[in-house]
Amino acid sequence: MPRRKKRKEIFALGNEAVVEGALLAGCSFYGGYPITPSSEIMEIMAARLPMTGDGVFMQMEDEIASMGAIVGASLAGRKVMTATSGPGFSLMQENLGYAIMAEAPLVLVNVMRGGPSTGLPTSPAQADVQQARWGTHGDHPIIVLSASDVQECLDMTITAFNMAEKYRTPVILLLDEVTAHTREKIEVPNEGEFEVFSRTVPSMPPEWYKPYEETVRGVPPMPPLGAGYRFHVTGLTHDRNGFPTQRPEEIVELLERIHRKIDQFFYDIQLVDEVQTTDADVVVIAYGSVARSAELAVHQARLNGVRAGLLKLKTLFPYPRRHTEKILGHARTLVVPEMNMGQMSREVKRVNMGRASVRTINRVDGQIVTPSEILKVIMQG
């Protein structure tokens, strides 16, 4: 494939690549609070955003306020983002739930470190996978993405913004400390080489507009505050006009719609990379930096005569069920290496339902999962 224009190559940290991706996707508002190992994202945003267009950077007083500020800015029409790590992620859950209920698009990057509590501030982990799914209270849909190398940090940040805008929902991008602090060469795509999606705004006159109306996609158009559509936004269960309701049929309609708008587009949302899975007997299911170790292990296993493959999850939630189902047609063994006590293997086992044997590799000592560890388990069949 001949490339029309050469892409800019940069030597960047994962955290830097996140900022590049965000700016390419049109992010114009960052509100945050510093925390290791995500702080570079904030620092680079602080330098870049005031220099770009109408970019706004704000250091808030804590992570609760960071989420409040970006949800507010999102309602005012901006593409918004914050970044944090485990302890800050816990504080963000309150207003994350609000954003889900109010259907405010935003991107939340969580560079995971060891926990619980203050845990291991400078060591990698994948300890927040289930918190990303279920951290805020109540039944809620969520999109959770991940990235395994620096190039993916850039690409998946763009994807995160597009999904947030397309589905009017918060999108969480989970990185681990290894990916965030790896420095490697990446290509910055040129304008026009990637999709940029912005939220649909209403075209009807204000008096016809219902902010939470049922639509085919399940995603109502969203005007910025101050554009003439004076409506009510609330975290309370609300009717189509946005007014609080306790009527059973209206409660169900709202909750079903916010789930459906994401569930029905699973083919668009569930992203994976497959490496030699078509004939594989043993498939490693991995994400984040662990997927890089897994890829090497799979190649080594092939050299040793084992038909191994890798299913790399780029979307963690909604869990890529159909890709897993396809693999379960031929795989005898699934290997799930993670830097936690088995948060993703629960999802794998749920889909597996006893068909293949599921082997887990779990590290919670602040060390990476090495290729040889994974290879050893693959070779056991």
Next chain:
Amino acid sequence: MAHQKKGKSTVTVYPDWCKGCGICAEFCPSKVFEIGEHGKATVVREKDCIHCGFCELHCPDFAIVVRDKSPVAEMEDTAPDKPGAKKGA
């Protein structure tokens, strides 16, 4: 000036908005209101109203409206004297 306005206003209470808190009845300088048997404010001495505006400003439920009896043209002339109608920033 206030007494000159005596008897020149109509006072309306919207009974379905009134919660009967009694603020208007207690503080009206002309004792225009009483709390009626249904627990709602009732206008009993409209002719004594001096259009001071207290009840409208203090009704927590926006249930009282005091209007001049005079025609529209005259109403506009007197509008700036009414509460909240002037005093810009």
Next chain:
Amino acid sequence: MNGLTGNDVIHQYLRHNKKFPHVLCPGCGHGIVLGTLIRSIHALSIPKDDIVVVAGIGCSGRLAVYVDFNTVHTTHGRALTFATGIKMANPKLKVIALMGDGDALSIGGNHLIHAARRNIGVTALVLNNSIYGMTGGQSSPATPEGATTMTNPYGQLDKAFDTVELARGAGANYVARGTVFHVKKLEKIMIEALGRPGFSLVEAITPCHTQYGRKNKFKTPVDMYQWLKKSAIDVERYEELADDKREGRLPIGVFFRRDRNGYEERYYAMKEALTGKGAKGGRK
């Protein structure tokens, strides 16, 4: 709307597809504050589309739904964080944060301090009824010492928060207090607060008879308004009182004014200096 007076004006700003009367108890002062806010906005001729009312959680939070502005009913204590984001994203909007005393001073205390420190161009309205009303009458940081509440059945041990001193220390541009008995004064305060740059804080003392008054020797809502009438005193006169005469008096009026630029003005000025281009200052 010209020619309309009194509550006829108010009715022009209410959402008539919402159920009235509103949800608040008989004699609750919150409705009076809402009316005063509407009259202030009307007096300043600010278009409805430019107003964003950002409310917290509690009785005061419920007010936002009734008014025909852009309204955002946020999470408990966080109204100012949303308001900050909205103002920074579009400085052309007139952002009003509507909070209760528990909302602004307890769970949202940190946000209040930092909104004042940044001097963000938001008007904060603290509806102080000395109690958590919506949740059933528990003590708030504004509950007076000695008062009886559901969570202090033997009397409140700590002192009530001094909102004015808090805001002064934190760096707000303008701090004033009014009561729902002294409505014209409150309106004057609100009009000034809405027209000023930077962070303005207006504390409105508004009685809660249902949850506070009944437990503290106020037989009817009207008794609480009589108490406001008796205890409130202009701050200028209060300053002249001897210390022993100040007991039980409630100073009202404007406590201080500063003219520092709002955070959003300073930010967009910085952008302009950095990029050499005119800061858009909004995206309408």
